[in-house]
Amino acid sequence: MELILVNLIDGLVTGLLLFMLSAGLTLIFSMMGVLNFAHASFYMLGAYFAYQISLFLGFWMGLLIAPVIVGLLGALVERYGLRRVHQYGHVPELIFTFGLALLIEELVQFIWGKDQMPYTVPEILQFSAFSIAGNAIPAYKVFMIFISVGIFIGLLFVLTRTRVGMVIQAALSYPRTVEALGHNVPLVFMGVFGVGTALAGVAGVIAGPVLSTFPGMAVVLGSIVFVTIVIGGLGSLSGALVASLLIGWITTFAKAYTLRMEDFLSWIGFHKPVDMSESLLRDVWTLTSPQVADILPYLLMVLILVFRPYGLFGKRDA
Amino acid sequence: MRKSIKYGVSAALALSCIVSAAAAAENVKIAFIDPLSGPFASTGSNGLKQYEFAADELVNKNGGVLDGRKFEIVAFDNKVSPKESLIQLQVAIDQGIHYVVQGNSSGVANALTEAIEKHNRRNPDNRVLFLNYAAVDPVLTNDKCNFWHFRLDANSDIKMDALTDVIAQNPDIKKVYIIGQDYGFGKAVAAAAVSMLGEKRPDIEIVGNELHPIGKVKDFTPYARKVVSSGADAVITGNWGSDMLGLGKAVIENGFKGPIYTYYAAGSGITAAFGESGKGSIRLISEGQVNPPYSDRAKEVYDGFRARYPEGNIDMPRIFNTVDMLANAINEAGTADDVVAVAHALEGMTYESMWGGKVYIRPEDHQAIQDINVLVHTNEGITYDYDNSGYGVLLEHKVEMASADSPTTCKMKRP
Numbered sequence: 127m128e129l130i131l132v133n134l135i136d137g138l139v140t141g142l143l144l145f146m147l148s149a150g151l152t153l154i155f156s157m158m159g160v161l162n163f164a165h166a167s168f169y170m171l172g173a174y175f176a177y178q179i180s181l182f183l184g185f186w187m188g189l190l191i192a193p194v195i196v197g198l199l200g201a202l203v204e205r206y207g208l209r210r211v212h213q214y215g216h217v218p219e220l221i222f223t224f225g226l227a228l229l230i231e232e233l234v235q236f237i238w239g240k241d242q243m244p245y246t247v248p249e250i251l252q253f254s255a256f257s258i259a260g261n262a263i264p265a266y267k268v269f270m271i272f273i274s275v276g277i278f279i280g281l282l283f284v285l286t287r288t289r290v291g292m293v294i295q296a297a298l299s300y301p302r303t304v305e306a307l308g309h310n311v312p313l314v315f316m317g318v319f320g321v322g323t324a325l326a327g328v329a330g331v332i333a334g335p336v337l338s339t340f341p342g343m344a345v346v347l348g349s350i351v352f353v354t355i356v357i358g359g360l361g362s363l364s365g366a367l368v369a370s371l372l373i374g375w376i377t378t379f380a381k382a383y384t385l386r387m388e389d390f391l392s393w394i395g396f397h398k399p400v401d402m403s404e405s406l407l408r409d410v411w412t413l414t415s416p417q418v419a420d421i422l423p424y425l426l427m428v429l430i431l432v433f434r435p436y437g438l439f440g441k442r443d444a
Numbered sequence: 445m446r447k448s449i450k451y452g453v454s455a456a457l458a459l460s461c462i463v464s465a466a467a468a469a470e471n472v473k474i475a476f477i478d479p480l481s482g483p484f485a486s487t488g489s490n491g492l493k494q495y496e497f498a499a500d501e502l503v504n505k506n507g508g509v510l511d512g513r514k515f516e517i518v519a520f521d522n523k524v525s526p527k528e529s530l531i532q533l534q535v536a537i538d539q540g541i542h543y544v545v546q547g548n549s550s551g552v553a554n555a556l557t558e559a560i561e562k563h564n565r566r567n568p569d570n571r572v573l574f575l576n577y578a579a580v581d582p583v584l585t586n587d588k589c590n591f592w593h594f595r596l597d598a599n600s601d602i603k604m605d606a607l608t609d610v611i612a613q614n615p616d617i618k619k620v621y622i623i624g625q626d627y628g629f630g631k632a633v634a635a636a637a638v639s640m641l642g643e644k645r646p647d648i649e650i651v652g653n654e655l656h657p658i659g660k661v662k663d664f665t666p667y668a669r670k671v672v673s674s675g676a677d678a679v680i681t682g683n684w685g686s687d688m689l690g691l692g693k694a695v696i697e698n699g700f701k702g703p704i705y706t707y708y709a710a711g712s713g714i715t716a717a718f719g720e721s722g723k724g725s726i727r728l729i730s731e732g733q734v735n736p737p738y739s740d741r742a743k744e745v746y747d748g749f750r751a752r753y754p755e756g757n758i759d760m761p762r763i764f765n766t767v768d769m770l771a772n773a774i775n776e777a778g779t780a781d782d783v784v785a786v787a788h789a790l791e792g793m794t795y796e797s798m799w800g801g802k803v804y805i806r807p808e809d810h811q812a813i814q815d816i817n818v819l820v821h822t823n824e825g826i827t828y829d830y831d832n833s834g835y836g837v838l839l840e841h842k843v844e845m846a847s848a849d850s851p852t853t854c855k856m857k858r859p
Contacts, residue, residue: 129673136665231481239755240486242689242713244833254699261669262699336697337662338689338717342483346662346686381656381666416667417626420660 128259133382134375139267141374142274146329147347148354148366149281150322156298156361157318158208160216163223166348167230168323172196172330173339174234177245185248193327200323204316227344235341243339270332277328278367285363294318298361350420353427359440368438373423380419387413471516472509472780474499474543474770475536477529477556480521483659484685486712487548491578491763492519493756495545497749498767509774515767524548524659526555533559537572542783545766547578547597548684550629554581554588561590568859573783577766580707581628582636585811589854592783594790594810596766596803598846600629600682600707603729604636605850606816606843607705611678612644617702619651621676623667623691625658625683633682633707651676659687664694671695677702684708689717696721703727709821711759716831718821723835726821731814732761732799733839735826741798746828757830761799765812769795769803784859801844809854816846 151165175195176188183191203226211222247266254262285291297304297314305311330343337343354373358365388398388411398411415422430437476495479488499515508514518541520532529552536544546556553576564571574593576584580600584593598606611617622637624630634653641648651674656667668691671679681704683691688709695704696718705727709718718726737743742761749758758764770786773793777785791807801815819837823829826836 129669132669133666136663136669139665140663235481235485240480240489240712241755241831242486242686242717244713244716244719244831246717246719257699259673260699261672264697336693338686338693340483340686340713341485342659342686346483346660350662378663378666382669384654414655417655417657419666420657420662 129261129382132258132261132263133378135263135267135271136382137375137378138371139270139374140378141371142271142278143329143333144350144354144373145367145370146274146277146325147351148358148370149278149363150325151351152355152358152361152363152366153318154322155355157315158212158219160219160223161352162322163220163348164203164226164230165223165323165326166344166351167227168196168200168326169330169333169347170234170341170344171199171230172327173245173334173343174238174243174330175327176331176334177243177339180245180248189328189331192331193324196327196330197320197324201316201320203323204319208319209312209315227348231341231344238341240341243334245334245339247335266336270336273328273332277325281325281363350423353423355437356427357423357430357437359437362437362439362441365437365439373426376422376426377419380415380422383415385415387411471514472543472774473516473518473539473541474545475520475533475539475541476517477520477522477532477536477544477546477552478548479524480519482523484524484548487685487708488521488524490712490757491547491760492517493753494749494758494760494763495767497752498764501745501748502764502768503771509771510778510780513780515771522546522552524552526552529556530559533563533572537563537570542571542781543573543575543770545575545577547576547760549627550579550581550584550632551627553579553584554628557584557588557590557593560592564592564859571783573787575766575770577762578760579629581632583628583632585809586853589809589852589856591787591810591856591858594787594805594812596762596769596812598731598814598816599811600632601636602811602813602847602850603707603816604633604640606846607680607729607818608637608640608644609843610818610841611641611648611705617648617677619649619674619676620678620680621652621654621671621674622650622680623652623654623656623671623683624681625687626655627658630655630658630682633680637680656687659685661687661690664690665698667691668694668698668700672698672700676700679704681705682707685712689714692718692722692726696725701725705729705818710819710837711757711830713831715757715821715829715835715837716833719833719835720823722821724820724822727840728819728821728837730817730819730837732765732797733817733819733842734758734761734799734828735819735836735838737827738800739798743827745798750828755832758828759830761797762812764799765795765797765803769793769805800842804845804848806852808856809852810856811852813845813848816843817841 154162172192175192179188179191211218251266253265255265255268293309297311301311354369358369495517499517503515522529522532560572560574576595578597582599582601585595622634624633709726710728773786773789774780776789779785793805795803797803803812803814805812817839818841820840822838823835825838829836
């Protein structure tokens with residue numbers, strides 16, 4: 127029972143982290159109608175910038191400054207890159223972001239090398255906040271939860287309660303009308319892109335110390351972020367939240383509890399072959415859930431695409 | 445047979461005379477096929493640095509092999525993909541390269557050794573040797589062995605044999621948790637650990653035996669929770685690259701205090717990232733001792749390496765053995781182009797390693813037999829730290845000529 131609670135907390139941390147990435151990506155998607163392949167690269171940049179800053183000014187300044195730099199970079203990319211490519215249609219935009227992702231990875235390797243970076247949790251947070259049945263919950267995890275929940279609430283407030291938020295929402299659905307009303311829509315787009323990438327930057331800053339900072343970190347997380355927003359429904363913020371938490375909990379519980387394919391297959395009425403070494407389906411029979419945990423979200427995505435192509439909370443057809 | 449050797453030797457001599465007379469001799473090219481991009485890039489590129497330095501320091505500085513032919517390392521990026529590796533192998537062969545070194549991932553090594561076997565059968569006048577310096581799946585020197593494959597690293601069974609010897613002597617260890625990456629090597633480690641512990645210390649309980657997807661896990665916390673709640677006294681893992689660091693960090697962070705026995709938890713930034721948290725906890729099973737340095741020659745080489753790569757580590761001393769042994773074999777065979785002769789020279793070779801002990805290549809399966817060490821991650825008594833972190837690995841136990849008499853199922857066909 128206690129272990130369930132521990133796993134709920136672990137899954138929550140994973141899910142919230144995923145949310146910070148997918149929130150920005152889904153906002154950018156609903157704005158431009160284009161998936162930003164370089165999104166996870168901005169996450170990586172966040173981690174590397176924060177590491178570099180933390181060497182001189184400490185972790186906290188890194189947390190403050192790095193996302194701002196990443197956001198500014200993102201805004202510049204939108205202003206001088208994407209906006210120019212936009213007129214040629216969606217495919218060039220996709221290719222542009224894809225190339226950008228490769229470029230950023232190479233650049234990071236060029237500057238920092240290919241090794242793991244010794245970017246660590248600040249000393250003030252290196253203790254366990256509390257423990258449940260012998261399982262310590264590090265203070266840093268609690269800190270991660272607070273940061274991401276804070277950002278979610280802040281984002282929700284800005285989008286739904288402020289004038290800027292209403293302009294953004296209107297610009298997302300009816301850009302021409304909003305432009306006709308005298309708002310600077312390109313500026314709004316640039317802002318949203320910048321904030322979206324800055325969010326990815328924050329995720330990088332706080333995830334870097336626990337998930338390790340290395341040039342492959344964007345690749346490892348990149349695909350799962352797309353899966354998240356497809357499951358949640360492209361362009362839906364609440365969908366992104368629900369899907370992130372869902373994925374966080376599914377993967378955590380699949381890793382924590384060893385569910386065996388053998389039991390499942392027997393339960394639905396198949397009989398286990400006596401001589402396994404000869405069976406064609408040997409690998410299927412011996413599968414366990416921790417073995418496939420991080421692949422389950424992809425399975426979920428396929429199911430969602432089959433039964434509900436516009437995602438859990440999506441409004442338009444995919 | 446004898447006649448053909450005579451002809452071969454005289455032909456080679458004549459050829460080398462012509463070549464050396466013509467101009468500076470052609471380089472002996474060695475194809476390095478390993479990941480230089482993606483999640484395991486750091487492991488691959490650090491290996492490359494060590495190869496390049498070893499070639500220069502041990503061979504080229506002394507005038508090269510034969511009549512002054514230099515070693516040249518040619519790097520190919522395989523992205524740890526067997527498919528990509530086969531393409532790169534073909535490119536290397538097309539460039540006229542006769543020597544392939546590879547180490548990261550036994551899956552890749554498996555694909556390469558099969559492809560090279562096939563290639564050599566079909567192209568007897570353009571054969572290739574495969575020097576495997578780190579892929580440790582036992583099958584490569586057992587069922588899937590072939591004449592063209594040499595393994596300069598100890599295979600995972602040999603390492604596990606040495607490791608379980610050490611664990612068996614430690615009465616404090618009563619429960620062991622085994623976790624690894626879900627592929628050939630990870631499974632081989634787990635199987636060996638279970639069978640050898642069962643033999644040497646039947647009282648030890650295996651409280652967990654688990655596999656996770658390779659290179660895909662973002663957060664190891666749930667796995668770590670299971671390790672901690674299982675009450676294990678020690679963890680055994682064959683993980684490498686970012687999977688090693690992720691697992692180790694999560695296990696320590698979530699309150700595990702016992703030893704974590706690993707195959708690959710050093711260098712490539714991993715030592716620096718573990719830092720203080722891994723002190724006295726992370727253990728490494730490896731050949732070659734860096735701390736304390738075994739010989740003056742080792743010190744000299746390491747200092748030279750430091751001077752050239754201030755950020756680099758010698759975390760695979762066997763690379764230096766590999767390069768030097770290949771050079772010796774070429775000199776002994778008197779040719780660098782007839783790989784059959786070079787392979788015969790490598791078989792049964794006994795080599796005095798600067799990193800301690802001897803390296804003997806068993807002719808029956810081409811497995812190198814050497815001293816295996818258990819090293820501990822610490823910052824005390826370290827001469828050569830890793831990642832400029834002040835931390836390094838220190839010799840704790842040594843098993844001399846580990847598993848020299850281990851059985852093999854290899855039935856080698858010789859050309």
